[in-house]
Amino acid sequence: MDQLRHFLATNSQIRHSSPGSSDFEALREQVVIQETRNPGIIVRPCTIEELASLVKVLTTNKLPFSVRAGGHDIFGRTQIEKGVTIDMREIHHVDVNKSSHTARVGGGITIMNLLQELQKHDLTTPHPVTPSVGYTGWATHGGYGILSSHHGLGVDQIVGARVVDAQGNICDADEDMLTVIRGGGGSVAIIYELIIKVYPSKKVLAGFIIYESKDLTSTARLYHDNYRNLKIDSIPPALGLYETVIHAPEGKSFATVLMWSSDDLGEGQQWVDKIIGLAPVAVNNVIETTILAFNEMTAELVDKTAYATIFCPGVYDLTAEVVDVISTYIENKPPHPGFTFGIHELRPEAPRECRKSVFNARDPHFLIEIIPMSSSREIFDELLVWAQGFNNALRKTDPDNIYPISYIPLTPNEGLDFKVIYGNRYETLKRVKEQYDPDNVFKHALVQL
Numbered sequence: 001m002d003q004l005r006h007f008l009a010t011n012s013q014i015r016h017s018s019p020g021s022s023d024f025e026a027l028r029e030q031v032v033i034q035e036t037r038n039p040g041i042i043v044r045p046c047t048i049e050e051l052a053s054l055v056k057v058l059t060t061n062k063l064p065f066s067v068r069a070g071g072h073d074i075f076g077r078t079q080i081e082k083g084v085t086i087d088m089r090e091i092h093h094v095d096v097n098k099s100s101h102t103a104r105v106g107g108g109i110t111i112m113n114l115l116q117e118l119q120k121h122d123l124t125t126p127h128p129v130t131p132s133v134g135y136t137g138w139a140t141h142g143g144y145g146i147l148s149s150h151h152g153l154g155v156d157q158i159v160g161a162r163v164v165d166a167q168g169n170i171c172d173a174d175e176d177m178l179t180v181i182r183g184g185g186g187s188v189a190i191i192y193e194l195i196i197k198v199y200p201s202k203k204v205l206a207g208f209i210i211y212e213s214k215d216l217t218s219t220a221r222l223y224h225d226n227y228r229n230l231k232i233d234s235i236p237p238a239l240g241l242y243e244t245v246i247h248a249p250e251g252k253s254f255a256t257v258l259m260w261s262s263d264d265l266g267e268g269q270q271w272v273d274k275i276i277g278l279a280p281v282a283v284n285n286v287i288e289t290t291i292l293a294f295n296e297m298t299a300e301l302v303d304k305t306a307y308a309t310i311f312c313p314g315v316y317d318l319t320a321e322v323v324d325v326i327s328t329y330i331e332n333k334p335p336h337p338g339f340t341f342g343i344h345e346l347r348p349e350a351p352r353e354c355r356k357s358v359f360n361a362r363d364p365h366f367l368i369e370i371i372p373m374s375s376s377r378e379i380f381d382e383l384l385v386w387a388q389g390f391n392n393a394l395r396k397t398d399p400d401n402i403y404p405i406s407y408i409p410l411t412p413n414e415g416l417d418f419k420v421i422y423g424n425r426y427e428t429l430k431r432v433k434e435q436y437d438p439d440n441v442f443k444h445a446l447v448q449l
């Protein structure tokens with residue numbers, strides 16, 4: 001660390017914080033309390049030159065480092081004990097190019113800040129359900145969200161990247177490196193900025209539909225039976241749904257988050273009515289709004305920090321057997337508030353991959369997120385037992401229906417089999433990794449071969 005301290009002393013403009021500094025605890029904070037690590041120092045570059053010179057010092061002196069942005073990795077893999085954290089959050093610019101429908105976005109920006117900046121230009125872009133997430137970590141590892149069926153996954157928004165490579169050089173990612181950034185995250189470079197696709201931000205219909213849930217099991221079964229029938233005629237890509245359970249004033253309730261994101265709000269309202277018709281409704285607060293305003297509302301619903309973990313089994317289909325398990329476990333969920341269950345669906349209508357990537361989970365499938373989460377350790381422990389039972393029961397359903405590709409950000413290291421995850425794209429990932437990072441400088445990235 002002495003070499004780093006000497007470097008920081010002679011480059012005093014580079015912000016940094018050490019244990020004992022007044023801002024250290026706030027900077028160290030990650031979303032999941034029990035997974036938050038104790039780095040030896042946090043360095044906060046503001047420019048690509050600062051980032052590049054920092055990487056040169058770290059690699060020359062073989063100092064262990066990790067890269068963080070939004071701090072949402074649920075298993076805390078973003079920082080390392082006693083290591084150097086490169087905190088990207090000072091790099092959060094957004095430069096819009098209206099003619100190419102793209103924006104250059106800083107590698108440390110959060111979804112919320114990105115949506116706020118884009119809205120100033122009447123633009124928007126796909127995003128996850130929780131806007132405090134870092135954009136780069138979300139988009140480069142896959143990027144599921146409520147606009148996936150309309151505009152594609154986060155990974156498919158990436159058009160270009162400016163990076164600092166394993167030698168500390170500044171460069172624009174070439175096609176090989178971009179292919180790996182799309183699905184391989186920060187495994188071959190630190191991403192200073194991404195160039196991403198942006199879309200006109202018009203009015204959308206968005207909100208929660210909360211179903212009558214006195215008998216939660218029956219409600220969930222009815223919803224799924226009717227949803228399955230609705231899908232037979234195919235659902236327009238502009239309709240995004242994220243099924244969840246919320247704690248409404250009436251108590252624990254089955255609900256769906258809905259967003260209709262195309263211009264034809266009349267057609268959108270017809271689809272809202274169809275989703276309302278899936279089961280008896282207690283509250284419908286779907287309104288005409290903007291994507292930004294909707295995200296500002298949902299931002300209030302999730303704790304900034306909490307005790308949490310996740311189980312994230314994937315299935316090809318919500319079969320009757322799977323729905324039975326879901327219904328039973330949401331009925332039995334301990335009655336504590338908190339974000340504990342949600343389903344992302346990658347529908348067949350979702351735009352296909354249009355650029356090369358190593359992201360391999362391209363078949364239509366459902367990601368079932370079971371998220372014990374609470375600011376109280378005791379409640380978290382109680383929810384954890386419930387979540388483990390839920391996960392085990394889902395994994396015991398028909399093996400042919402289990403989706404084999406785990407979602408890296410939502411899977412603990414011991415559950416990651418990269419050969420299965422990347423399938424026939426694994427060799428590309430390996431070749432590009434060997435070419436750009438032969439010494440495995442980025443050994444603390446999520447993807448490790």
Ligand SMILES: Cc1cc2nc3c(=O)[nH]c(=O)nc-3n(C[C@H](O)[C@H](O)[C@H](O)COP(=O)(O)OP(=O)(O)OC[C@H]3O[C@@H](n4cnc5c(N)ncnc54)[C@H](O)[C@@H]3O)c2cc1C
Nearest residue numbers: 067069070071072073078107128129134137144186191409
């Ligand atoms: C509450 C919550 C809700 C979520 N919702 C969704 C969702 O709806 N859809 C979905 O797909 N995922 C979701 N996720 C998962 C989330 O997208 C990933 O965990 C994502 O990687 C988090 O990025 P981050 O920057 O916030 O986290 P960090 O922990 O800071 O970073 C995560 C990883 O990305 C790497 N990274 C970040 N920035 C850079 C960079 N500039 N250069 C190189 N590497 C970088 C880090 O090194 C780290 O390995 C959610 C997670 C949480 C906790």
